[in-house]
Amino acid sequence: MLGNHNQSGRSIFEMLGVLAVVGILSVIGIKSFQYAMERHRVNKLVEEYIGFIQNLLSYETDFVKMKNRESPESALYLVPHIKKMNIIPPKWQADSGNFLKDSIGAQLDPHIRHEPGGIRHNKIAWNYILKSEKSKVPPQKLCEIIYARIILPYHELISKVAYFTNEAGESSSSISEYGDNYCNKKSKQCITSLTLADIQDRCSRCRSKNERCLLVISF
Numbered sequence: 001m002l003g004n005h006n007q008s009g010r011s012i013f014e015m016l017g018v019l020a021v022v023g024i025l026s027v028i029g030i031k032s033f034q035y036a037m038e039r040h041r042v043n044k045l046v047e048e049y050i051g052f053i054q055n056l057l058s059y060e061t062d063f064v065k066m067k068n069r070e071s072p073e074s075a076l077y078l079v080p081h082i083k084k085m086n087i088i089p090p091k092w093q094a095d096s097g098n099f100l101k102d103s104i105g106a107q108l109d110p111h112i113r114h115e116p117g118g119i120r121h122n123k124i125a126w127n128y129i130l131k132s133e134k135s136k137v138p139p140q141k142l143c144e145i146i147y148a149r150i151i152l153p154y155h156e157l158i159s160k161v162a163y164f165t166n167e168a169g170e171s172s173s174s175i176s177e178y179g180d181n182y183c184n185k186k187s188k189q190c191i192t193s194l195t196l197a198d199i200q201d202r203c204s205r206c207r208s209k210n211e212r213c214l215l216v217i218s219f
Contacts, residue, residue, distance in 0.1 A: 130146075
């Protein structure tokens, strides 16, 4: 009887040990799966933006002519037009008004800028809203993704990028960088001079206390 009792006790401890190992492996597996899914979602998002940018820029001359004809004294918002052209990525949605919502829920408003005398005049641009209840990615991380995966690789095509935050109770502040054809070593910092520390510093400002947090990207 005693021998059987000890054997039964060892089996219980062994079972508990197995369950503990299974639990640990399950947690690791879930986290690994979540990481893989997040990485896949980010990669797909970047692919969508690359295709979207290429499509928009291929029609830039036509959009500028359209702006000069339809709204010569103001910006031309492009959503109504690109909906008809079938160049919106499949998982994106045309939101209310002049905004698109991308595949993670962030909003942008592609338009032709009206900035007479400025480097962004008659350029395709958009305000990319980093802080949004609809977005599935935290604003700081989304900011880092856009800088690292879109802004830096496309520095030759971009004329200017401006990062805006609006602290509660304070006036809006911004930081700007410029593309290859517009930057210099004095007053206009080059996009290519951005370091990882620079990006993290900018994006860390996009915290919950901010009333506004957005990137303005002009091509």
